[in-house]
Amino acid sequence: MRLVADAYRIADDVLFSGAAEVDRTGAIPATHWSAIAEAGLFGIAAPADAGGPDLDFAQVIEISEVMASGCLATAFTWQQHHGVVISLATTANNRLREGLFAATASGALRAGVAYAGVVPTPPRMRATRLDGGWRFDGHAPFVSGWGIVDLLQISARDADTDDVLAAILPIEQPPDAITVTPLHLGVADATRTVSLAVTGLVVPDDRIVSRVTLDDFFATQNTGVRINGTLPLGLVRRCAALLDVGGHPRAARALRDRGSTIRTALDAGLTDAATLIAARADGAQLAVDAAATLIAADGGKALLRGAHPERLAREAAFTLVAASRPQLKELLVDRFSARPGARTP
Numbered sequence: 001m002r003l004v005a006d007a008y009r010i011a012d013d014v015l016f017s018g019a020a021e022v023d024r025t026g027a028i029p030a031t032h033w034s035a036i037a038e039a040g041l042f043g044i045a046a047p048a049d050a051g052g053p054d055l056d057f058a059q060v061i062e063i064s065e066v067m068a069s070g071c072l073a074t075a076f077t078w079q080q081h082h083g084v085v086i087s088l089a090t091t092a093n094n095r096l097r098e099g100l101f102a103a104t105a106s107g108a109l110r111a112g113v114a115y116a117g118v119v120p121t122p123p124r125m126r127a128t129r130l131d132g133g134w135r136f137d138g139h140a141p142f143v144s145g146w147g148i149v150d151l152l153q154i155s156a157r158d159a160d161t162d163d164v165l166a167a168i169l170p171i172e173q174p175p176d177a178i179t180v181t182p183l184h185l186g187v188a189d190a191t192r193t194v195s196l197a198v199t200g201l202v203v204p205d206d207r208i209v210s211r212v213t214l215d216d217f218f219a220t221q222n223t224g225v226r227i228n229g230t231l232p233l234g235l236v237r238r239c240a241a242l243l244d245v246g247g248h249p250r251a252a253r254a255l256r257d258r259g260s261t262i263r264t265a266l267d268a269g270l271t272d273a274a275t276l277i278a279a280r281a282d283g284a285q286l287a288v289d290a291a292a293t294l295i296a297a298d299g300g301k302a303l304l305r306g307a308h309p310e311r312l313a314r315e316a317a318f319t320l321v322a323a324s325r326p327q328l329k330e331l332l333v334d335r336f337s338a339r340p341g342a343r344t345p
Contacts, residue, residue: 015070037107068234084111112145187314232287239290
């Protein structure tokens with residue numbers, strides 16, 4: 001499949017070759033985005049009946065993992081885009097779909113998401129019905145891609161019914177109702193992550209892309225967690241490749257074998273949330289182990305700022321918390337604090 005082959009090429013020749021500079025400068029170059037767009041990789045999640053490439057889910061997962069092996073900051077920002085493509089492809093809001101879908105699927109418009117405000121109870125983001133639209137109020141603590149994306153899909157819970165609404169807004173000129181606070185990350189700072197405070201944001205009905213019950217919203221979250229699981233496994237791919245180059249094929253093979261086991265468990269977890277969260281924790285733990293293996297193999301030079309092992313170790317830490325859930329956090333805390341040889345649930 002051409003899209004899969006192009007993902008491998010871009011991950012190695014464009015993303016990985018520039019990853020150290022992205023990390024140093026905190027900026028993703030325009031050439032990354034143009035290469036991804038030209039290859040058609042912004043539209044991989046678009047369904048065939050909407051004009052998409054008709055990839056199966058396994059191919060989408062492989063592409064996502066490979067892209068994460070190239071540059072974590074680029075891949076994480078790019079991953080947010082696919083949820084918006086799916087929303088536009090499936091929305092009943094024909095006018096919104098006709099106006100935005102083609103440009104979003106092609107990458108002519110880049111998109112981000114702010115949905116974490118609806119996950120906790122009570123929610124951080126509420127929507128109140130107005131005549132002809134909605135008023136959004138609340139807080140989105142971590143939103144990536146600010147200054148990179150053109151569109152933001154922001155989600156909130158209906159103050160009366162607890163249904164989850166999602167709106168797609170242009171953000172080239174943020175409205176006065178949104179206060180933006182930049183967050184400076186110790187790793188993947190190029191994701192341009194910010195915190196948003198929303199006060200009295202009026203969203204007309206023609207910008208609403210979806211409305212679902214809270215139960216239906218959470219029923220779709222397993223897919224998002226599975227895609228997020230490609231981040232640590234992408235880092236494992238890169239660490240194993242560098243170990244091969246450095247003359248440590250046995251260690252590389254062992255890491256790949258562990259990754260294959262976790263990948264199988266993640267796939268099984270699509271229908272079992274507990275299995276999925278455990279496998280996602282396994283993936284994050286393996287990313288940390290893989291980076292540590294690479295540092296041990298490379299020795300003192302691995303600690304030089306900007307060296308691939310040093311950066312990958314920080315990126316492995318990123319996968320411990322990126323798009324996390326309370327259950328995942330608790331599981332990782334238990335695992336990393338357990339005495340050697342002890343088993344955790």
